[in-house]
Amino acid sequence: MNTSQQPVKSKEKIPQSSTGLFQFLYKYGTIVTVVLLVIIFTILEPRFIQTDNLINILRSISIVTIIAIGVTISLTVNGFDLSVGSTASLANAVVMAMFVWFSQDTVIALISALLAALLVGFFNAFMIVKLKVPDMLLTLATMFIIQGVALTFTRGATISPNMVMPDGTFAEGQIPPFFSKLGQVPWIIILMIVIVVAVHIFLNHTKHGRYMYMIGGNEEAARLSGIAVNKYKWLAYSLSSTFAAIGGIILASRVMRAEISAGAPYLMEAVAATFIGFAVLGKGKPNAFGTFVGAVLIGLLANGLVMLSVPYYAMDIVKGTVLAFALAVTYYKQKH
Secondary structure, eight states: OOOHHHHHHHHHHOOOOHHHHHHHHHHHHHHHHHHHHHHHHHHHHOOOOOOHHHHHHHHHHHHHHHHHHHHHHHHHHTTTTTTTTHHHHHHHHHHHHHHHHHOHHHHHHHHHHHHHHHHHHHHIIIIIIIIIOHHHHEEEEEEEEHHHHHHHHHHHHHHHTTTBTSSBBBBBOOOOOOHHHHHHTTTTHHHHHHHHHHHHHHHHHHHHHHHHHHHHHOOOHHTTTOOOHHHHHHHHHHHHHHHHHHHHHHHHHHHHSBBBTTTTHHHHHHHHHHHTTGGGGGOSSSOOOHHHHHHHHHHHHHHHHHHHTGGGGGGHHHHHHHHOOOOOHHHHHHHH
């Protein structure tokens, strides 16, 4: 097979010293970069290393990390879910509507948002697994569909307490105190850490996680081994949508309102964090710990640049460059 021949060719063409350096950078480069960023930003701006700022960075990456965990799970079965940003927006709108428009309690609001997201996951899985639509194209279409559904549901308005309703009255529903705490420190950080640890254990220490990695590595071989490939793809896309919904719910708790397309900006950062995570400790595959480190790297960059008064409109240049570099390293490694 060509895949088994490629490493031999790369060894012949690349000097051993260069190969060793690349292996080191591939395995530890992300962590080294994180450490260097902390040192550089601290030298340029001493306030960067203060405890309050470090906590602020963790808080700022919490939602990105949770949504990125969903992308990570979809990638384990060799899929790719681009609809997570829109799904987060939908869950964000539903949970706030349950509180503000319909005066529901926390349990009903959370269940409603999660069910709405699960419908998105089931739709993605059905189209990809049963109708064989390419995952990237399908979830791109789903992204626009769900974005339109969320806009229609909210009538293009921001949902917030005491908002003016279409009939001219004021919304009477209130946000429960318990829900408002979810998006605050330390709970938002604790929730992120719990999710990262739980998904890490699931993917690396359960048979279901190993099966998903096997499917991502060689779907046909996994099928011949007796693994229910389609079932695990359904599971992957369902979990991807669920974590996107959790991200949207936490966002609602953090800002106490549901804005139009609130989850859309998180898509690029979530994808970047996930692909940066491929190289962490040389895993070479989607993994929860790597995704968290990728999110930390992006968070450090964003926070440090803000503290150095870099214009906000330059942020996407930096994020896009980081993503391009992560993709280059990942796919270069796969070819060699």
